[in-house]
Amino acid sequence: MRGEVPYTPPRLAVALLKWAFAKDPALPAILGDLHEDFVHRSYRHGAPTARRWFWREAVGLSAGRWIYFTRRTRERFPDRRKNMNASARFQSFLQDASYALRSIRRSPGFSLFTALVVALGVGAATAVFSVVKPLILAPLPFQEPQELVWIANVPSAGGTSLSGVTSRSSNLRDFRERATSFDGLTGYNAFFDQDAFILSGDGEPERLVGAGVADDFLDVLGVQPLHGRDFTEEEGLWGGPPVIILTHGFWRSHYDADPGIVGQTLTIDDRAREVVGVLPPEFGFASFFTPGQQVDFLLPFPISDETDRSGNTLVMIGRLKPDASPERAQAELDAIIAGLQEEQPDRWGLAARITPLQEKLAGPFKPAFLLLAAAAGTLLLIVCVNVSNLLLARAPGRAREVAVRKAFGASRTRLARQLVMEMTGVALVGALLGGGVAWGVIRLVANTTAVKVPLLDQVGMDLSAFLFGTLTALLTGFLVSIIPALHVGEGTEAAVLRSESRGSTGGRGGRRLREGLVVAEVALACVLLVMGGLLARSFRAVLDVNLGFTPGNTVAWQVRPTLDFENRQELGMFILGAVDRIEQIPGIDAVGLIDALPLGRNRSWGFRVVGQPDRDDLPSLFPHLVSPGYLEAMQIHLIEGRQLTRDDQGEAPPVVLMNESGARRVFQGEAPLGGRLLLWDGREYEVVGIVEDVKHLSPEIDSGIQVYFPYLQMPNASSLDMVVRSRLPTDQAVAVVSEALRELDPGMPTREFFTLDAKVDQSVSARRFTLWILSGYGAAALLLAALGIYGVLAQSVAERAPEIGIRRALGASSSDVVGSVMGRTLLLAGFGVLSGGLASLWAGTLLASLLFGVGATDPLTYVGMGGILLAVAALAGFIPAVRAVRVRGASALQSG
């Protein structure tokens, strides 16, 4: 491994320093001093704290440098014209700033309202920025993360199971020996959650999750343990000393963050294991590689012949040499594989496909994150349009003030600049409030465990989020002032001052402009609503998918007896005995066992159909090792043939059940019952029954070929899930089943149960996560659009009061007046909806990969969302319409 120091300071902060000290010849030494302190702090307090410290130092030093130079230049060259100009400019800047502050204070209501609107946009944008940053924008928190690659076994035709992308230990061993493009090659056992570990000691036994990793795993990633040390080579050997490294979360929750735990031994699975280290907080193993899961400790996974026998188990990760490209490394691995295959023609599972690690982790989430970013951008744009409109609406009221200032010699540029500064001030207040909004959203996101998105635990409000929010606010302040600033001080001051009228911007041109902005606002809101609607319909469609089983009224456990058994057969008999026992409890309807429940772990096996030539078109099958009661407990319906029974065991002829679509695919229209499958154990299994398809991987993915083996004939599972269907309330069912289990085996942990409903819920979590945020943004957009429409119409009614008064005096009825205002409302909204609908047609194509069961041009969504917008617009226009009816002819004419 290259480089002994795993920490590098934030690049942006270094760039700031380089800029601030560009002319200082001591810059390299200054950077070195800071770098050195940073590394020491990283070791002592962890990288996040050190990074914050570095930012503080960089900002402080740069600001200090700037002030120092400015002051010194002024002291040294007091008479220079340039400095006089600079000083005058500074004076006028201060004047403008104080004038802007006074304006803000003069109309606190307006300022606060505007700030709130800005807060909505800035908060939304900052929240999305913070969520997207750790996974997509920031480099992964490893040393030189761009060198890390993920090496998958080339997916088989099925492509989605873990067995299809993991590799054998022997592959890693041979690649390590032969490949020269890598500084390091390592891996972890992707099936780690099938091994349950039981922590015994004080109190009730507890089931822990330990992830097996190659001994150089942390070293290759460049992760330094927070306390203690990494695994040694000896510990990585088969039968090596039993040692573990605790994850930061487990260390905090179970040992109160006591560094003294290092060096102590824990009794796990009746075996003393020494704790040799604690992982740093920024590297929670699970949040990178298995989001949504919990990992309590790492243990060495030997890269040996023994583990090689388990087949494809390893997720392989490599660190490229600095001068090696992924393409070159790929070419090298391809050549090595060809060589190995020639030397060992019988060897199977030899393949490798290289993907940069960040791309592999972030890839699946990119479309959703891009959508969220686009939505936040759209909302921000709506905010800008809304505030611009508010400013335009206010302009006539301020026309006199502006005219007076002009008469005293203020230029239009100066007036415009004051307006920009005023809005920037308001926007900064908005940013502060928006920070609160973002903070709330981020807390909600970072603390959620229901969402399977990598690196969510790294989401937080940090300095970059703060800078992003501030910059966004400044940009917003500037954008919203552009149009009003162009109109400021239009017309001659004399005319404005003479008349008592409402000024120039209230004229026909001004109203057109404001109406145009409202149309734009409605159109943008329409796009957001349609996108949200499409996602909501997709979500509904996913929930409506026929899973093939009934998740309601079930509770499940991972069962792992602690008693000693001679062989798996005996263990199986014991567990089936437990099933019998639990089935007798009143209120329990059915109990079943399976090696892995749907929507969780998965593996796949190759197979051949007896009597058919070798077929390349068949993917691997998904094996399910089940007890006879499983189908009943899950309510998976038998379509043809018979169920599995207790008699399908040991010496009896091997039998299996298959899923309907899988059987059709395998037997190509021939009768599947009686067909035979040849498996890796060399036995032929007869198909005796056909059952409904079950969505095993996720509700959105096809079932593939599912084969149910009787557990007693194929006891090839290291742990079993037990599912109990019962009429009792969940907590009651849990209590009675736990008691029964503990009676049979007092050491068995029973606390960690889950319901299948929760499992289904988790499988749609990423989708719901996107939907939640988008719905929030859609609602905000709707509200802003309504406010915009209301504002424009209310003002238009006020301005047109004399005209309405005359019309009333000439005999126009109330309904005429209401009709005229509402007509205008619906015309504006209609234009907005129409153009928004057209824009959505384009935006929808970007969304296509996130949709399920609904087209990007789904007419129902378009019509529905358009309808909602029109209805809300009508509601917003109704209040000004009623006000218009109240206009009385005489008084309106007098005030005009």
Next chain:
Amino acid sequence: MTRLGQLEFLVLLSVLRQDEEPYASRVRQDLQENAGRTLTRGALYRTLDRLTEKGYLSWELEPSQVPERGGHPMRRLFLTENGREAVRETRDVLDVFLEGATPLLDDLG
């Protein structure tokens, strides 16, 4: 007489005191540990700049093999002859003044 501020005086003395390792970071540490002066990094750099401009201090970049420095060099500081002279002068002034004041100070103590 040379115009040296107290901080400047201490910095020059500290540079003198670091025989083998007269580096900026060591000076800061020395002032903190032995003179009770907590100095921000910016203040130290500005003082070094000022002393360099006054011609009391000179420095050169020296490559460093310390891995924690990320390949960045260190700044080796030297007192110039003018710098030594300034320290001497300040010391002499202090000596004269302290001579008269010491009995009074000790009485108070």
